[in-house]
Amino acid sequence: MKGGRHVFRWCPHCRTEMARRTEGGELRPVCPSCGFVQYLNPAPGAGVILLREDRVCLVRRKFEPRAGQWSLPTGFMEWDETSGETAVREAREETGLEVELTGLHAVESGILPPDIPVLVVFYRARETGGLLVAGDDAADVGFYRPDEPPGPVAFAAHRLVLARLAEELNRKGTGDHG
Ligand SMILES: [Zn+2]
Numbered sequence: 042m043k044g045g046r047h048v049f050r051w052c053p054h055c056r057t058e059m060a061r062r063t064e065g066g067e068l069r070p071v072c073p074s075c076g077f078v079q080y081l082n083p084a085p086g087a088g089v090i091l092l093r094e095d096r097v098c099l100v101r102r103k104f105e106p107r108a109g110q111w112s113l114p115t116g117f118m119e120w121d122e123t124s125g126e127t128a129v130r131e132a133r134e135e136t137g138l139e140v141e142l143t144g145l146h147a148v149e150s151g152i153l154p155p156d157i158p159v160l161v162v163f164y165r166a167r168e169t170g171g172l173l174v175a176g177d178d179a180a181d182v183g184f185y186r187p188d189e190p191p192g193p194v195a196f197a198a199h200r201l202v203l204a205r206l207a208e209e210l211n212r213k214g215t216g217d218h219g
Contacts, residue, residue: 042068044081045156052077083150083158087127088115089166090146090202091138095210096184097203099191100135103180106154107195113202115161116178124162132166136182137174140166147205151198161198186210 042048042061049059052072059079062071070079090113091098099111116131118124125142132140146163153159175182185191188207194200 042070044070044079047081047156049079083160084117084153085124085160085162086115086117087124087131087162087164088113089128089132089140089142089164090206091132091136091140091166091168093168093184095186095214097187097206098132098136098138099183099185099194100175100179101181101192102195103175103178109180110193110195111190112195112199113163114182115163115199117159125164128162128164128166133171134176135179137171137176138168139170141169142166147202149198149201151196153196159198163202 048070051057052059052075054077055072055075057072057074059070060073061068062078063069064071064078069081071077089098098114100114101111102108114132114135116127116134118127122130128142129140132138142164144165146165148160148162150158150160173182183191186207187203187210190203194203
């Protein structure tokens, strides 16, 4: 069954031992007593692509997973947020900068180590205020060429976004828009 350690063994509502049933073409954990079905879904997050000329804002992670490695400023959506609100909040919390979103950049799926499937909405953003300072979740923050991050980049989805961004900026740099 999909979900590994995230599959409930005991119903979180009535504490009955969970069973299995095919629901909508998928074998899912179900509670034989109260009927609760555990739908396993990726966790959505959001973040920003914030540029200063040809450099992009990266933060060094303070916490696991991948503490000490670098990532774009991103985080999980809170229950009552839109993805755009998450992106603005995470930028503020991790970088100290106030930002305004200017468009959708990319949507990528990935695995947050060790085994949490995520979907991350990356927005383009521009600075509107604040001061660049590493926030509570960050050990460091700065602007770097996307193809020259100051250390290992933590997540495959972020590496992919940075690689594409580097190509995009290189094309602009050479005046070749083909
Ligand atoms: Zn139950």
